[in-house]
Amino acid sequence: MKKYVYHFEEAYGLGKELLGGKGAGLAEMTHIGVSIPQGFTITTEACSLYYNSNKELPEFLVKDIYQAVKEVEKKTGKKFGGDKNPLLVSVRSGARVSMPGMMDTILNLGLNDNTVKVLANETNNERFAYDSYRRFVLMFTNIAKGHPRDDMDKMLDDLKKEKGYKLDTEVKADELKELVKKYKDYYKKTFNEEFPSDPYVQLIEAVKAVFRSWDNERANVYRMMNNIPYDWGTAVNVQSMAFGNKGETSGTGVAFSRNPATGENKVSAEYLPNAQGEDVVAGIRTPLKIEELEHRMPEVYKEFMKTIKLMENHYKDMQDMEFTVEDGKLYFLQTRNGKRTPKASLKIALDLLDEGLIDEKEAILRIDAQSFDKILLPDFDRDDIKNYKPIAKGIAAGPGAGTGMLAFSAKEAEERKAKGEKVILVRAETSPEDIVGMVSSEAILTMRGGQTSHAAVVARQMGKCCVCGCSDAIIDEKKKTVTIDGKVYTDKDTFSIDGSTGNVYLGAIKTISPDLTSGIFARFMKMVDENRYLKVRTNADNPRDAQKALDFGAEGIGLCRTEHMFFDKDRIFSMRKMILADKLIDREKALAEIEPMQQKDFEGLYEIMNGRNVNVRLLDPPLHEFLPKEEKLIEELAKALNKSVSDIKNRINELSESNPMMGHRGCRLAVTYPEICRMQTEAIIKAAINVTKKGIKVEPEIMVPLVLEVKELKYVKNIICETADRIIKEANVKLTYHVGTMIEIPRAALLSDEIAQEAEFFSFGTNDLTQMTFGFSRDDAQKFLPSYYDTKILEFNPFKTLDTEGVGKLVKMSVAEGRKTRPDLHVGVCGETGGDARSIEYYHNVGLDYVSCSPFRVPVARLAAAQANIKNPRK
């Protein structure tokens, strides 16, 4: 019989896949001797079991859980629902990777009208007992039963108002007792049944609630954002409670073993006396600095610091921990590798390397490649910022600098972003419902909450600028105002906020990009480059982008899209003339006008790239894309060309297509209009000859798009070679050039052995290849993709991350077949997935020579390539 339930001390080494991150951490902490409350983990496999059993727990699993509770009773000497020394437990989710705040937790489970009295008696703290009970009834109703908490929150607020209390802690024990009664009446009225007093019934409901929460909306959004597969599931951890709310010698807190915002090697922790964990995470009360604990309980503080070091040395990484002090005794509730800003992650990895805790390869693997471009985020211009004085200061919680107008709800942020506005999301505090709004904002500013509040944690992970706990600012979300020092700001005002100092400014401060050529970044990239096999090129059509990519470490151009060059104001007219010409001779004349300009483009690129590879793709889009659509522009064009409007409309009509993506484009243009291919070849080769004369080395790569058949490639290659060879001969120079093809049509991938007879190189165009392989029009798929995500038919956007199963299979086949024909076939990728870290790992593994991506993604690609090579060395 498969085991679904493990006590912490028997679970060491079973891994996160089975136990979830939290469960594995608890097992490991037990193993290394950290003081934690007793308990057990219900595995992720039980989660699948739950979903496959029609969202129920099978009988045998329920029995196993009961049995596990008995064991905990034995170990703690407490009793679940017991008349004395009652066992109370927390029930928490724990997925394979941390998804903070996304799933549900229930605390104080095991309380009922009897145990609450025993607890009050035994702890001699009636207020604490009834406060716990109140919280439990509230959480059970809200989470296990899925009922909104508003009415119950209001009952507490009304009570406080009535009594004139400001803080929850002011409420008296008797009043809490009364409130519990009201809660339970409310429960009965709502569900038409008594609040369950049997702790075992409570427990099973709570476990199911946690499993259920794996599928809630915010968890699904989070998974999508972070590429977490749905079928992983979550584990559930049942742990005896430690009470941080037993009075002033109790408390709770969170700690990072190093600073998660900057990476500084200094414990960064917060402590909230007389409180339970949810008070900290929710950010409702602003916690104290950890130094306060040293003042209050120096022994506890000493053990706290020692244990942190122990754990960091064990895990060899920065730890994010929850702890509770119950009547002067320290418990760690959980530990995990801490989330950090991209910049902090870089510093921490290099520090750990220098401290000898990890080696170079491990340091490289420690950096999340996918978010590595966040390191390149701009900061405020040091000169410009001198002109501004901060109007407020909060906690520096997220990286970088952000400027935008104020938006007061997630929805507003989303809508204004859609309109093209830059906004800063301004909230009293954020909650998981705000995620989409946070994505849409340049930065986040909150009034409440510390460095581990929801806003701070999520912003850091997004690499988004965030200032939290800015109590100087009074934020009224309903009125949509921020009041600072009596001055009122509205959604028309622009703030600049600094995620590394916590400063808030009025107005838009200039930003500058960080220096990448020296310091920690340069050191790290040197390590990265020494460890990778894949070359990294860039997709660039002009010298500006090419220079940017070079700054980021690009080693060549993997895709120069020549069509962008035709859209230039000076050229589009000649282009249109060409398209509208009736005769070959007129087409050739128009092309001759474009040729010198195109040649200049290439010269510019060759010069910038200075000897590095430059891969030029021949004209790809259908010709109708170059023609005007508006009536007025058509009339102007007719006039300029001395043609009738109806002539031009006829031609537009003639060229229009039902499915342009699968229409007359790519090398099909070269087949029907060889003169276009000839002109482009001339420009490419003449430019190369010119720069060669200046002493710059260049071996142009000419790439034929949309090939589906070797005879087609051969036909176009003949045009290219005849033209190129003629010009080279006329110029009497030595120039090597290469002709290859995009692999972006499934048929070409399937017949790559043949295609390779003519192609010196392949470059996978994964955008089109994904379109054809899925039968998805990228322009239209947005209409049904949301349904595909909702139903979990698809979990990722296949245009962003390579679909390794389907499209990847074609890529793998193509590389293997192509190399059978031509062992030295040079193979790369230039689709959007060429800058995606997960895809790059796949490309490394199937034997590509290089990836090409947008300039900004070049560092990501370099890092992802190194990580892939460390995991599966090719050199």
Place this chain on the structure above:
Amino acid sequence: MKKYVYHFEEAYGLGKELLGGKGAGLAEMTHIGVSIPQGFTITTEACSLYYNSNKELPEFLVKDIYQAVKEVEKKTGKKFGGDKNPLLVSVRSGARVSMPGMMDTILNLGLNDNTVKVLANETNNERFAYDSYRRFVLMFTNIAKGHPRDDMDKMLDDLKKEKGYKLDTEVKADELKELVKKYKDYYKKTFNEEFPSDPYVQLIEAVKAVFRSWDNERANVYRMMNNIPYDWGTAVNVQSMAFGNKGETSGTGVAFSRNPATGENKVSAEYLPNAQGEDVVAGIRTPLKIEELEHRMPEVYKEFMKTIKLMENHYKDMQDMEFTVEDGKLYFLQTRNGKRTPKASLKIALDLLDEGLIDEKEAILRIDAQSFDKILLPDFDRDDIKNYKPIAKGIAAGPGAGTGMLAFSAKEAEERKAKGEKVILVRAETSPEDIVGMVSSEAILTMRGGQTSHAAVVARQMGKCCVCGCSDAIIDEKKKTVTIDGKVYTDKDTFSIDGSTGNVYLGAIKTISPDLTSGIFARFMKMVDENRYLKVRTNADNPRDAQKALDFGAEGIGLCRTEHMFFDKDRIFSMRKMILADKLIDREKALAEIEPMQQKDFEGLYEIMNGRNVNVRLLDPPLHEFLPKEEKLIEELAKALNKSVSDIKNRINELSESNPMMGHRGCRLAVTYPEICRMQTEAIIKAAINVTKKGIKVEPEIMVPLVLEVKELKYVKNIICETADRIIKEANVKLTYHVGTMIEIPRAALLSDEIAQEAEFFSFGTNDLTQMTFGFSRDDAQKFLPSYYDTKILEFNPFKTLDTEGVGKLVKMSVAEGRKTRPDLHVGVCGETGGDARSIEYYHNVGLDYVSCSPFRVPVARLAAAQANIKNPRK
């Protein structure tokens, strides 16, 4: 060193691939002792060599040809360019399969001012010698030099007019001598060089001309029509001349060993005294019946009949032969398996079987499956035809019956056909330039030419009705009139012509389809069905089509497209209401209106199919296809639905797509609108329950279109199964149904092992699969496909004939992978290629269970399936 030149007697057994059909035939005739003129064959490999050598013959090949001529000189005792007994040769094309009239031939080569005199002297026939010389100069100029013959034809016509001659044969020797001089002057003026007198120079030019003619336009069109690969090339046969124009004891002719129109076992031959072969083929003079030869030269006739029997027994097939009688001596110039009408081919195959010459399997292989549907062509209704009297009678040359208005040129026929008119092409005689016009016509009527004229040969092969040599009709192509018995008919008149009697009628006679359930057809199809493995289903959406398919032998429905059912006048309104509904409840209401109608459709199909499989595909096209496009219709719809025009336009806009072929369609509709899928399932299952109650067996197959991922199929299958199981349970009946999928997206083909986990059957949708695999939008590809054919990048239309290399590779993978998961996976095809004979052979070979095609193609599919199984037995 490879051998490119073979003498006839050393070539036996080398095969048509190398020698071409004509060359192989000459070698074989030599081998079995048929009297033929000496000569040699230059192989098809030499043709490739020519094209690869920049359209030149390499030095060594020229030498080989010279050497071969020397051998012929030795054997014949004649001398090339010799002062006495000069050797003259014919130079003819000969491809692997016969392409009559498509390539070029040059006769009498070797003549010059000297040899013509020797020839005149030695044959004592100056007129013959100069007539041969004249023809040679004309052909050489026209064919070897590629110059139009009009001017030279006019010189002869002028001469005849001047002298008052009617026939060419009236022209005197001296006049021919003078004409040759004129021809040669014309040649010199045109090419600025003397007409070549060296026979070796003439020969090499002629060989090159024949190779070049492989690539002429009409050959290319013919190849395309007949699926002949371009890279086969043609051989060249050089053969010493036999002269049929040496006087009244000479002559030439063509013969079929059986009747090519009816299949009757009787020699069918024509003879033209004192003529050369081109006179017969061109149809300029109407030849005599072969019985005339018996009168004139009984001994020759006897040998002629004996040799024909010898050849037929040797080849075990009906032979098509050319022969020449030179001064009373019979030569056969070539033999080949004769073209025949589909009906004749059936009779001949069964006769050969009965005669014991071939076995049953061979008889089945003898029938061309691709054109087998021509057997189903209608004939005139015997009752209706009694009301008509023939107005003229010609030679019955092509099968069936044809009715249409008169068109006087190929171009006119093509244009009127494009407008939807039915036309009969009426020509004095046809030439290869008329092919496209012949394709566009219902029938062909010519004034001149016999059963082997161009019109007759081509029409038979197309399975097109043809009456030729109708000398009763005076056809004026310029005036566009036909005059019969003084009555003038124009392009407004309708004729009916009978290809099996040669009768021509005025007016449109009713036609009826042939009886397929008895006689020779029934006998043959029984043999076919006993020999095939693949089942043959049909694509049918309504009882009428289904019945037609059953009559043709269909064994089930392989594809019922449900969308056609929604376009019905009564239903489209409900459909539109559904599409335009804002809420689920309104969509469901509209669907509920459609459901009973849809259910009725299915009941009708189940009843007709009476226990045979019925495969229903769920809704496939994008919803916008159901909405009106015209302003007026939109207004009407708005009124009927009580919505604003702009509301409706907005929705139309919302649904419109950039690339609908890859858009929101197929099972993507079921994912976003499960209620549509639910409604269709209900209709399918309820209908099945109803007919089951009537005692008709039915196991509906429900087919999910456009699947790309197993989770997607699983999701839709769940909707289907929940719905179906609920209804079956409610009805308390026993009903089995099957759920499967189309494989039409490359990704599904690539991941068929996974898809087969959920699919009980696969059906390849080769239309979409070809679109995606090629990246060809079927609607748009017409714009560039012609260029692809011209450049030989593609040789066939991949939508009609499966691209076995690319798309076929996916099909093969998919079947193999699918069966790995589910060994009893049922696999078929329902794209257009399911009715294409060549594709069917591939489907048989890769292990499909059935093909499904349009009703009319069912007999083709049955035959193709049997042929495939005979070649590669699966049962």
